[in-house]
Amino acid sequence: MGSVMGPGPAYMPQQNRGYGSDSFAGGQNTAPRNFTPPGARPGRPESMVRGNNGAPIPQPRRMPSMQPGSYAQFDNRPVMYNQMGRPAPPGANPMGRPPGGQMGRPPSSSGQMVRPPSSGQMSRPSSSSSNASSVMSRESHESGMRTPVSSHRTSFGSWDAHPRRPEYGWQRPAPIKQQRRRVMQPGELCAAMPDEVFDLIMSNLRTLHMEDGSFSCATCMMRDICSVSYASKKLLQVARRALYGNIELVGSDSQAMKKRYKINFGSRMVLLRRTLRANPEIAAMVRTLKAPMQPLGMPIDQYANLAASIIMACPNFERLIGPHQSYDHNFNRLFHALSTREKLKEMTWVIEPSASQQQHRRPMADTDPEDLLPQQSTAFLEINMHWKNLTTLSIHCLPGAALTPVSLVATALSTMPSLQTLHLSNLSQTSFDDTDLLALPKLQVLSLSSMAGITSTGLSTFASRPSCQTLKSIRLEHMEVNSLAVLARIFIGLTSLESFTFVQNSTPLLPEGEEIWLFPYMVSQSLKKLHWDITGIQGCANFADSILAKSIAANGFPKLCWLRTPNDPEGIFQKLCKPVEKLEKPSDKYRTRGLVATIEARPATPKTPTTPGKSPGGKSPYTPAYFSFFMDKKYSDLHAARLAAQKRLEEARKIPRFEVNVIDEDGTINENWMMAGFMGEVPSKIDYYLLPDTGASDDNGGLVLLSDIVDDRREDLTQDKDGCTGRWNNYGYINYDKKGQNQEKWWHTERVRWTEVRLS
Template sequence: MHSPVSSRSSFSSYDSSRPDHGTWQRPMPIKQTRRRREPGELFAILPSEVLQLILTELRKIHLRPNSESCATCMMRDLCSVAQTCRRLSKAAQNTLYEDIQIIGADSAAHKKRFKGTTGTRLTLLRRTLRANPELAGLVRTLKVPATPVDAVAEKYQDKVASVIMACPNFERLLGFHQPYDHSFSRLFHALSTRENLKEMNWFLEAAPAVQSKNRSKAQPAPGAGDSHGADLDMERSTTFFDLHMNWARLTTLSIHCGPDAALDGISMFGMTLANMPALQNLYLSNLPVTVFNDATLLSLPPLQTLSLSNLQGVTSAGLAAFARRPSSHSIRRLTLRHLGIDSLPALGRLFSYLTALESFTFVQFEAPEMPADEVIWLYPYLASNSLQKLHWDVPTYSGGASEADRILAKSIASQGYPALRALRTPHDPDAVFQGLCSPLERIDMASDKYRGLIARIPDRVKAPEPSPPVTPISPTSPRGFGKPFSNMKLTNDPPTPVEAPASESSHLAQSRLAAQGRIEAAKNVPRFQVNVIDEDGTVLEKFGLAGFIGQVESKTQYVVKPDPGATDENGGLTVITDLLRDGGEELKDREGCTGRWLSWAEGMTADKKERERWWHTERGRWQELQMS
């Protein structure tokens, strides 16, 4: 009988028709002829967004801080890129016209060609924008030069206003902040018509002398003089607030009132803010009580940045009530300068309720105090889980840390600010704050010691009397607040202190010298005592190690340097009035850019032809200022 197929052996079930794998060879692959790409084919398939990003990075390289280039060199390179091909021309035009920067004075060739007319580059730009509406629609930001010395200020402002009127999507005017004296100006009228405006900075001044003279010549009826002046001020205020009606997309607003600036109307200020649903950053300085007080503070819309400076109408009770409002919980940056806050619990409520707060600045002549009937039973008393940067500038007149300083320092030591990374305290005589931060070897700058040669103070600070050595403290153990540093002694006389500023802020140069003096004094108080003992138990040598201020495990940096664009004289903060500075555009005490850096870097021969191609009129390197 034949066995079934399933029971066959492996040899009998082997199919002889199948090829032998031992001798089988893989067939030769079919040769594919790769098509040679045409020149520029890979470039043609790149998305326009990629080209735009490349040119944006080129712009950033030219305009970054400490760059040897300038805005003129940037525009020259972008114009060269635009002439290479049509695809790059579109991307280069977008990069050029979205953010226009016209820095410095006009060249001699332009002045000769236009017969000495000021603002020739603005004239050429206006002609281009009017002739090409597509380019005019690209303009979002405009930086214009400061008013030339030989120009009429009013005519120059009118020329800037005409350029703004040619840009339908205009958003920001940089570096050209003109005061507003409640008289008609084409510049402010042009800005009021731009519905896409996102940033506006007001510097209010007193009304013109002609109007005040006419008002004084008028002979009002008895008892009607005050009402006439009040009506005139209300009319000016109404005209001022009417300029804000078209700014529904405004995100940043700053108002600074100069001396004798006529401004009134609390209700109008509230209605003006109500018409700005996109407002995120608000900076107010020197506003009178009739415009901003506690009631106005409680009516503010949700913001991300709020800066209040020299506002007499804001009180501690108003701030405490403001912190409890749900619309205030979105604030990330809060600045309080010279508001007269006399209650430390009011600051505690700010820290408790503002859960998104990342940066807090407090500047005041008098330290806030604790109520007499309130006792702190548990620390941290002041606490914020989100705060990353703290600027605490409260002078100490008694020579030591105030009660508010010690409460804040003890709250920081009790892990009340786990996210704190930068702490700046210009006044820290007992090192209650410096002792909580990471240790530093040096904190002063090379130029600080020479400032005393310019402005000296007759009375020199005397070094403290030497005292007995103290018990070494472990780096991991918490320091007392001020006590361990009171026994430090200086080996040399301290440098000549910088003259105390007459402004409302501290001088950081003096703070750096004081902080460096505490670092040097701490080296004489070692943390560890080493005893070298012989085999027979004899002590051969004794010496100390690790004398420093701070805590090694701390993640907080002790900062005594100004913010970018700020100065030591303002306490390291940028205020609204700093926007009036040149920002690096003027060439009085600095060297500008002429475009020669490219020929030096590439090793080009600086002949006449190359100079005409790459060099330009010397211009400053302007940098935009960011307010603290």
């Protein structure tokens, strides 16, 4: 059945004006016959544009602004609702004045505004409006009278009348309030910071005071940390951890403190013990202790007992930096206190001969000492049994001392599951041999010095064991290795090796009948640092030096970046390193002329040797006889090595490497000169290093020995000209108080700038 359309050609359907055959409602267009376009006045003809002769001018067909199907009906203005919850007609005021009401309020009993209905309560467009018959009956007319106005609208009109999103009517805007920033209370910002930030600040503060080249000292560092603790309660806890976590007491006590507390010896240690005993929370923070050197006139036993009482007050104690007292196999409170600390991480043993060993001491130095008594061996083993967290162990035997039976040291090491660093020095053949070497656990650092019971065969077998693959650093000092094949097997067998130190007097050779046809003979893919010192031949390069130099030149050590060879008379190692401008120190050229005062690294051997630990006057637990033991071992002098290397550098500059020719266009040479004479290889990545380690001296080849660690004479001001009095940051001006006197608030007793020394 055809549709009945309204009059006028302007409203003839033209295939839905660009839309599909069906409307959005899914039905046909059923506009009534007497339909009047919105916006046109009823009863009047449509206005037309005419020309001068009165003929109508054709105009493009335009849809009325509100004709169904046009884009004009999409009105983005908010839809207003009347008091019945229905959309108000355009132009009407839904908030008009009702009879007896006020302007802007709908007629309701409460006088409140009626909230528009929700999207679920709105009436939906009737489907009968889109599927109506072309001939309207009376029933359909009556039903149309009963249906809402929206049912007579097209699909676009229904879409506009019933939006798909909730709309809201008029609402009173909220008052604009100015938000004021809350004033933070003192210490609130500091309390919000994490503890890790303050721990990092305290660590940097300690580094500024204790780093190399600093003019400050440990006393100034502790003074500044105490000043930080006054800032807030949270900083108090952080400063306490930094202050008591690593305690460093250096130098002598002040006379004012002795007079104030009436304590003759060890006033700072006595006050520290009093604080730790009164406050268990602070005592639990202590991890390391550096006690001051033994005061002059104080017995060594009394000094050790005072240090032991401090250790007993610290349940989480891990490391004793000083004092290092020797062990004579008798009961000692210091070693007993250390044996009770289950969290101890580092221990240094200096073993003295027992009373029976001193009585039966043989005159020949190459003979083995007497064995220990069974109860003495058991006592030593019981001290070492409780250190499950120990990571570093150093054992050094003085001449005539021994740890027997042969399995005593190996049994003690088996009770330390966390051990990573092991230093063994001067142990007799009856104390440690090849069998004990092969029984060592997995380590990262191993140092062997003057071990009579270890042979070259034992070292070669040790390097091939799977337990040695974790070794990163190994030090062989005066081990008398007689074969280069052993060293080659160590290099190629230890796949994780990064640092290697080799010092001895004799020159290792090739096995009999073996020859080298191809290089490199020594190969290590992981080695980064190498200290090589063979002291037997001083005038020329020995056979082992030449084999090592050829191996380095043949790229046998691709990761090598640090090389120290104190005995390099021909400069064969210097030629393989990067060129440098200068190798000597400013004071080297004046030391031989006597213009710079030098301090003896070791005192002369006394005529009457005394027992270690029983020195008269109680100045030190170690006598000069103890330090003279290390003088028997020969090391190359780094001072002489620097002078020789600098001389080779200056001679190489006289032999230029490049020739420069300035050639004219016709081929004639206008200028010619030589330039860039140096010594070394430009593509090389190896640094030729001839400086001693921290705490070491040039006399020992730059290596740190055990005597450098246990020697407390480094705190003596007579051995160091430059001390700290707390005025390192007060130079250039003087402070005056109200009375006009100099303020000495920051001054303290002059103390040496002490630095910690570790075995290299």
